[in-house]
Amino acid sequence: MSQIPSLPKIHFISIGGSVMHNLAIELHLQGFNVTGSDDEIYEPSSDRLSKHGLLPSKTGWFTDKISSDLDAVILGMHARQDNPELAKAREMGIKVYSYPEYIFEKSQNKQRVVIAGSHGKTTITSMILHVLKFNKRIFNYLVGAQVEGFENMVKLSETAPLIVIEGDEYFTSPIDPTPKFMHYEPHMALISGIAWDHFNVFPTWESYVKQFELLADSLPKAGAIIFDETDDMLNVIGQKERPDVISEPYNVHPNKIENGKTILITAEQGEIPVLVFGNHNMKNVSGARAICERLGITDEEFYLAIQSFKGASKRLELLGSNDSVNIYRDFAHAPSKVEATTSALKEQFPERTLVACAELHTFSSLNKAFLKQYRRKLKAADIAVVYYNPLTVEHKRLEPISEDDIREAFKRDDLNVFTDSGELAAFLESLAWKDTNLLLMSSGTFGELDFKGLALEILS
Structure with missing residues (x-):
């Protein structure tokens, strides 16, 4: 009698991270054997891990958790280079991924859309997810905040033809200084704006800007870059000639404010009331719409869906x-x-x-x-x-x-x-x-x- 092959066994070093714990839960729900360690785990990560039986019984690093039956280790950003579990995994020749590398590994056969930028990327990603779900599309995702209607912040299924990823410019792991978004190899990238951040990693404005230029330059033939044209530096990057790559700028969506409520003004759909507000969110709506259009969502479908978008967690x-x-x-x-x-x-x-x-x-x-x-x-x-x-x-x-x-x-x-x-x-x-x-x-x-x-x- 043939044995049923067991699902992979994965260990998370620094399981308490915002994306790390969501990825751990997603793999657990798929039936993977998931373990993890961390030296500190805060809410809501600890509660959510506990709910799924994934919360480590003790905080700290334990080399006995690294064994030869592991299929892979996923290394989080908040571990250190000299982490004892990492050292043992490398010594034993166990495959070590950062979470961006693992997400790419699971998404190689999908259309990959990455939403990047110093600000707005979580909201734009959340808007796109909301619209796709409203219109009953099948898709995978990674987003950096809790979104109403989504139990988890990470979804990885075999059947989805598309993945929408919030892409961070911060470095990938303690052993990889590459920006996370470079590992996803997107077919389509949106950049929402460039404003100097992560001073500890990018000590100059020029070194920070360079990361977004590298992302734009990495797009393949028939790829597309969507960008906020009101950002002067980003406009230079976005308008740069790239053979066979589509360049699409966006701006503030036409709107008006009446009695503390924001209303989108559209050519074909009339006036559309929305729950989000602010100049930055009107740009976010335009960016999300541009991506959705490229994913086959009509304006009618987009505007019907966006009316019920309440925003990502902790965003206004x-x-x-x-x-x-x-x-x-x-x-x-x-x-x-x-x-x-x-x-x-x-x-x-x-x-x-x-x-x-x-x-x-x-x-x-x-x-x-x-x-x-x-x-x-x-x-x-x-x-x-x-x-x-x-x-x-x-x-x-x-x-x-x-x-x-x-x-x-x-x-x-x-x-x-x-x-x-x-x-x-x-x-x-x-x-x-x-x-x-x-x-x-x-x-x-x-x-x-x-x-x-x-x-x-x-x-x-």
Whole structure:
């Protein structure tokens, strides 16, 4: 009697990463034997891994998890080069993938669409996924945030003819400094904008821009590059002559704002109300539409679907509201994102006072040399607030920064700077909240601030 071949056994080094844990869950759901390790796992990764029986029983690295029966190891970005599990896997000759390499391995026979850019890529990818699902298309995907209607952030099936991937310019793994998006070898790439980020990896503007040029130059014959023509540097890259590669620029989608609601203006479909807003999101809609059109989605299908798109998780996410106050949370942390999100909210509700709070949390944002990139990025806010934790600066081994350094960098003498989340919450609760909106921007947590509790306090 012949044996049924067993499905692969895969071990994840740094399983708690946002994409890593989703990929682990996806392979587990396909029946793979999945194990993993990590030295720290935060929410929501720990809860989601636990739900599927994939949460490591202990944190740390354990070489006994690396055995000869492993088919592959997938190495996450947050492991170190000298990781003991990695060293043993290499010593034993076990195949080691980064997650972008593994995604490509599973997608070689599919049409590959990559959405890249310093800002907007998560939202554009999410819009495309929403439209494709609404129109009952079969597709695979990788996206960097939770999207309503999708249980997991990664889908890899044999049958799907297409995969849509959010492509990051950050390096691939601790042993591979190549930008992640280069590993996907896209047939079609959208670049949403270029604004200097990842200061620790790309110490100059030129070195950062070069990564996007490499992506554009990698497109194959009959490929296509879709790009935001309002970005001067990107427009140069996008318009560059590439034999047999289609170049398609996009711009802000025609729209109007009525009573705090955004309405798309279209030639054939009339006026289309949407749930997202802001100049940056109107560009995102145009970019998503250009990709969807190339994937065979008609304008009628696109505009019918986009009306119900609520946005990706933590992207202008409404935490609570009443008749005169809206409270939003946004992932914005890089200078261009802070500026775009703050401006979007002020333009949407021009009659309301805007209190905008930004947390400096990433390596770039806390770097004294990079801080000046935030110059006047909070100018649209009526009351501007910056929070940072000096312990985070210390932990990242950066030069200390003072409140005066931050005020000087943002070019706002009236900037409110906090280093204690309790004092920040007390300040916000002390403000008059009639006809006022609150915007909380961070890729972190404002020092474990209770967002829902704060929202309830303000709204009551």
